[in-house]
Amino acid sequence: MEIGNESRNLQNQPVVDKELVEEVKHKMPDEELLYDLAEFFKVFGDSTRIKIIWALFEADMCVCDIANLLNMSQSAISHQLRVLKNSRLVRYKKSGKTVYYSLNDDHIKKIFELGMEHIME
Amino acid sequence: MEIGNESRNLQNQPVVDKELVEEVKHKMPDEELLYDLAEFFKVFGDSTRIKIIWALFEADMCVCDIANLLNMSQSAISHQLRVLKNSRLVRYKKSGKTVYYSLNDDHIKKIFELGMEHIME
DNA sequence: TTAACATGTGAACATGTGTTCATATGTTCA
DNA sequence: TGAACATATGAACACATGTTCACATGTTAA
Numbered sequence: 001m002e003i004g005n006e007s008r009n010l011q012n013q014p015v016v017d018k019e020l021v022e023e024v025k026h027k028m029p030d031e032e033l034l035y036d037l038a039e040f041f042k043v044f045g046d047s048t049r050i051k052i053i054w055a056l057f058e059a060d061m062c063v064c065d066i067a068n069l070l071n072m073s074q075s076a077i078s079h080q081l082r083v084l085k086n087s088r089l090v091r092y093k094k095s096g097k098t099v100y101y102s103l104n105d106d107h108i109k110k111i112f113e114l115g116m117e118h119i120m121e
Numbered sequence: 122m123e124i125g126n127e128s129r130n131l132q133n134q135p136v137v138d139k140e141l142v143e144e145v146k147h148k149m150p151d152e153e154l155l156y157d158l159a160e161f162f163k164v165f166g167d168s169t170r171i172k173i174i175w176a177l178f179e180a181d182m183c184v185c186d187i188a189n190l191l192n193m194s195q196s197a198i199s200h201q202l203r204v205l206k207n208s209r210l211v212r213y214k215k216s217g218k219t220v221y222y223s224l225n226d227d228h229i230k231k232i233f234e235l236g237m238e239h240i241m242e
Numbered sequence: 243t244t245a246a247c248a249t250g251t252g253a254a255c256a257t258g259t260g261t262t263c264a265t266a267t268g269t270t271c272a
Numbered sequence: 273t274g275a276a277c278a279t280a281t282g283a284a285c286a287c288a289t290g291t292t293c294a295c296a297t298g299t300t301a302a
Contacts, residue, residue, distance in 0.1 A: 013195065014185050014278075016219055021190050024179045028190075034175060036240050037233070038168040045163030046290075047156045054155060058145045063249060064135050068142050069149075074134065076291055078250055088242075097248045097299050098137055107235045112158070114228045114235070119157050121209075135247075167260075184279060197261055199280055204260095218269050218278045 043087045044111070048072065049080050053108060056090065060102040164208045165232070169193065170201050173222075174229060177211065181223040 015021060028034075043049060051070050055061060063081065067074045081101055084090040091104040136142060149155075164170060172191050176182060182190070188198045202222055205211040212225040 013189055015189050016183050016186050016278085020180055020182065021186050024176055024182070025190055027179055028172070028175060033237075033240075034171050035168045037236050038166055038171040040236050040240050041162050041171075042166030042289095045159055045166040047159040048290075050155050050159040050162075051149070054149060055145055058148055059141055061141065061145070062137050064247095065137050065142050068134055068136050068139075069146055073292070074249070075251085075293080078248095079290075082250080088239075094299095097246095099249060105239060107239050111232055111235050114232050115158050115161050116154075118209075118226060118228050119154075119161050137248090163259095169260075185277095194262070195279070196263080196281085199278095200260075203280080215269095220279060 040087060043083060043089060044115075046080070048076070049084060052077065052080060052084065053089070053103065053112070056101060056103045057109065060093075060100045062098040062100050064098075066101070161208060164204060164210060165236075167201070169197070170205060173198065173201060173205065174210065174224065174233070177222060177224045178230065181214075181221045183219040183221050185219075187222070 044053075048070065052066055055066055055069055061069070063077055064074055066081075067077045070077070081090065081092075084101075085092065089103065089105055089108060090101045093100045093102070165174075169191065173187055176187055176190055184198055184202065185195055187202075188195045191198070202211065202213075205222075206213065210224065210226055210229060211222045213220050213222045215221075
């Protein structure tokens with residue numbers, strides 16, 4: 001959890017272009033919105049979750065098959081699926097004992113592609 | 122740093138659809154590529170860096186003005202700018218004592234917009 | 243019901259990460 | 273040159289995060 005910075009005392013810092021700072025300050029989106037955006041990207045910032053998402057591009061899969069695919073424990077996958085679920089990136093469908101997960105968002109593939117473009121450059 | 126999972130012993134895990142697992146396994150991109158992709162998104166997963174990037178959408182800015190804008194210490198901003206620089210998301214131009222940072226990538230704005238679309242839904 | 247199974251979850255642990263502090267580097271101007 | 277300034281950086285610290293382990297929950301089939 002990141003804490004607010006209201007109580008800090010950084011008033012006396014040097015400024016080069018005070019006018020610009022004030023102008024940009026007014027244009028900045030709400031603190032909370034930017035925080036949520038960072039939280040959203042944080043979900044993509046783990047290679048296990050990236051692999052899970054990539055796998056779900058190919059096919060809807062159940063927890064134990066994802067665990068097998070990635071050679072990781074069922075528990076670890078389940079924990080990560082919860083993170084993805086909380087960010088509304090995946091949805092699930094129960095079928096008896098097994099639970100099938102699928103992608104829940106059309107933006108995801110585009111975001112991946114743009115990320116790929118960057119790291120390939 | 123994440124460690125490899127070659128030495129783990131998860132061979133005896135249950136599988137529901139072995140064929141599917143094998144098929145997807147062959148289609149998966151290289152481990153390293155997915156790792157790099159996660160590392161890339163990790164950079165976006167911090168609200169300070171998100172704010173810095175957002176500020177640089179508006180204008181090129183020097184370190185101390187960014188620090189003022191975000192009401193954070195110059196050191197903290199400088200550290201984060203290094204992270205952004207290492208990911209080739211920003212570039213800098215020296216002008217005497219001051220160093221001006223600017224965005225280095227056309228994908229960034231698109232990625233932000235897609236992220237916004239998701240969290241706004 | 244009971245056994246076997248698939249998944250979910252809380253606690254603990256190790257590791258990763260962001261900020262602060264003190265200080266170094268490098269520039270400008272007197 | 274020396275003082276003031278803008279930025280960079282290493283170490284330390286607190287906090288966040290991912291995985292493991294043990295176990296709970298809920299389902300199926302005998």
